[in-house]
Amino acid sequence: MARVTDEDAATYQADGVVLIRGLFADHIETLRAGIARNMADPGPYASTNDRAGDTGLFFDDYCNWDRIPEFQPVVRDPQVAEVAATLMGSQSVQMFHDHVLVKEPGTSMATPWHQDAPYYFVQGQHTISFWSPLDPVRAASLRCVAGSHLWPKDVLPTRWASETAFFEGDYMPVPDPEAEGMRIVEYEMEPGDAVAFHFRTLHGARGNHSDARRRAFSLRLVGDDARYVTRPGPTSPPFPGHGMQAGQRLREDWFPILC
Numbered sequence: 001m002a003r004v005t006d007e008d009a010a011t012y013q014a015d016g017v018v019l020i021r022g023l024f025a026d027h028i029e030t031l032r033a034g035i036a037r038n039m040a041d042p043g044p045y046a047s048t049n050d051r052a053g054d055t056g057l058f059f060d061d062y063c064n065w066d067r068i069p070e071f072q073p074v075v076r077d078p079q080v081a082e083v084a085a086t087l088m089g090s091q092s093v094q095m096f097h098d099h100v101l102v103k104e105p106g107t108s109m110a111t112p113w114h115q116d117a118p119y120y121f122v123q124g125q126h127t128i129s130f131w132s133p134l135d136p137v138r139a140a141s142l143r144c145v146a147g148s149h150l151w152p153k154d155v156l157p158t159r160w161a162s163e164t165a166f167f168e169g170d171y172m173p174v175p176d177p178e179a180e181g182m183r184i185v186e187y188e189m190e191p192g193d194a195v196a197f198h199f200r201t202l203h204g205a206r207g208n209h210s211d212a213r214r215r216a217f218s219l220r221l222v223g224d225d226a227r228y229v230t231r232p233g234p235t236s237p238p239f240p241g242h243g244m245q246a247g248q249r250l251r252e253d254w255f256p257i258l259c
């Protein structure tokens with residue numbers, strides 16, 4: 001079991017990102033099988049890059065954990081929930097959604113810089129995503145801007161393929177972290193390692209220019225202070241028919257409490 005230290009929690013609070021080696025190490029083969037099942041049987045939100053000139057295949061899909069049996073042991077792993085609680089500083093941990101992101105060898109499309117929070121209908125300090133590769137990753141690893149979870153304004157959410165605005169509103173423009181000299185945190189990772197990052201942490205990833213697959217599984221969780229908020233339009237994920245009102249905790253029959 002991956003141990004989480006007080007130093008990890010302090011780093012998470014200060015930087016909005018920390019690496020937890022081996023967090024999903026017990027689930028590597030199961031997750032690989034789940035991703036294969038997911039790619040063979042994509043859900044309604046699955047997408048692939050289809051821009052003119054793109055090479056390779058960038059497959060992403062989310063909200064499949066209740067129909068892909070291989071994802072369930074990870075969602076229900078009490079040790080993962082315990083690490084999430086410690087890093088967030090929350091008593092409770094609640095499931096939000098799963099996300100699969102596969103970049104096949106030679107995939108040119110980068111994942112643009114973005115925060116997840118502005119796409120979501122949930123807001124709070126107690127939020128966390130675990131991004132875990134199922135293949136060794138070097139250049140195609142997740143890249144996070146340290147401290148961006150504390151920025152006073154949200155970054156404009158955009159559509160990944162066209163990079164056009166997802167919502168109109170009072171957002172800061174998408175920065176160029178390299179050009180602007182921001183501290184970018186990225187790790188060489190082995191299968192089962194996990195980057196923990198806050199929903200407001202600015203992050204992105206390069207294309208996969210290697211000759212190896214880059215399969216990744218991500219788990220999105222919330223804690224005590226997370227509440228439903230409205231956005232200028234349908235969120236991503238949309239969860240149609242959820243029926244929640246601003247200020248409510250996420251409904252537990254759709255978003256189970258994990259600890």
Ligand SMILES: O=C(O)CCC(=O)C(=O)O
Pocket residue numbers: 099101111116129131142203204205216218
């Ligand atoms: O895997 C990637 O390329 C990007 C991952 C990401 O943006 C996310 O997990 O929110």
